[in-house]
Every structure is written in structure tokens, then in C-alpha cells.
Amino acid sequence: MDAILDLEEFAAWRPTGLMVSDSLGVPAVRKSFDPTLSTFPHRRIAKEALLAGNDSVVAVSVRPKQCVGDQFRNIRDSVSFSRGIPH
Numbered sequence: 001m002d003a004i005l006d007l008e009e010f011a012a013w014r015p016t017g018l019m020v021s022d023s024l025g026v027p028a029v030r031k032s033f034d035p036t037l038s039t040f041p042h043r044r045i046a047k048e049a050l051l052a053g054n055d056s057v058v059a060v061s062v063r064p065k066q067c068v069g070d071q072f073r074n075i076r077d078s079v080s081f082s083r084g085i086p087h
Helices: 027-033 042-051 068-083
Strands: 020-023 056-058
Touching: 020 027, 027 042, 042 056, 042 068
Parallel strands: 020 056
Antiparallel strands: none
16 A cells, blocks of 8 residues: 555645545455455454554444344454454
């Protein structure tokens, strides 16, 4: 992401702009962490999205094919993990 943001076209925008990720649960993201789609390392995905330079992450479909309660738990766990809060 740094290579893109270092382009001249972004130079004036980046200091005040906001970088927002795509949904962390989209197949392209999931497959980059596990090509078999058998696991979903939600903590690692959220952490790497923030380390990549995103100011905010979209926590939609953070656990595809699961109930809303499971998605909420993954979101809460990822936020707590990224803030260093014991769970």
C-alpha cells in the first residue's frame, strides 16, 4: 500500500485523507490468509489491515456463513486484541 500512497497523485491527499479497508471477510482477503478457506484468522486479518495503513477497517462478513452473534464476537475479539485488552 505504501507504493501506491507514495505516488505523486496521493501526496496532497494522504496527510488529511482517510484510508478505509474493504470488508475483511471478502473471499479475496480470506483466501490470501488460507487458500483452502478452512480457517478464518480474524485477529491476524484485522491486525494486518491496520498495519497496512488503513485508518479504519470494515468489519462486514468477518465470519461468513455464521450467525450474527459469531460475527459480533469476532469483531469484539479483534478490537480487544488490537487494543491489548484482555478478553
